[in-house]
Amino acid sequence: MGLTSAKIRLSNPRLSGLLPVEVEALADTGALHLCIPEHVQIQLQLQPIDQKEVTLADGSKRLVPYVGPVEVHFLNRVGFAGALVLGDQTLLGAIPMEDMDLVVFPGSRELRLNPDSPNVATSTAR
DSSP, X not given: OOOXXXXXXXXXXXXXXXXXXXXXXXXXXXXXXXXXXXXXXXXXXXXXXXXXXXXXXXXXXXXXXXXXXXXXXXTTEEEEEEEEEOSSSOEEOHHHHHHTTEEEETTTTEEXXXXXXXXXXXXXXX
């Protein structure tokens, strides 16, 4: 299928005077969380809330800082998430994509708004 990336804007909702950061994020439906590199954590002045043990793609496990909240913007969508601090690229996982009602189109390798709800994010709460 190839890699899908998209420009997203991240900000720290606790520090409204701090400028948001625009990043090229890898949209990965096989990952769960928002992952950010340490330099993005530093730019947004995000404080660690906890640590989480994560299993990496190669099967190894690592303890990483969990920071937040992070405000995530893509087109007309906004969501809030915690973020794992690891790697050298921002990764947008399934949980924040679901929260913002975003869909990965494999044929064009694009992250898009859900075509069934282009104007407002939809969700199921049962």
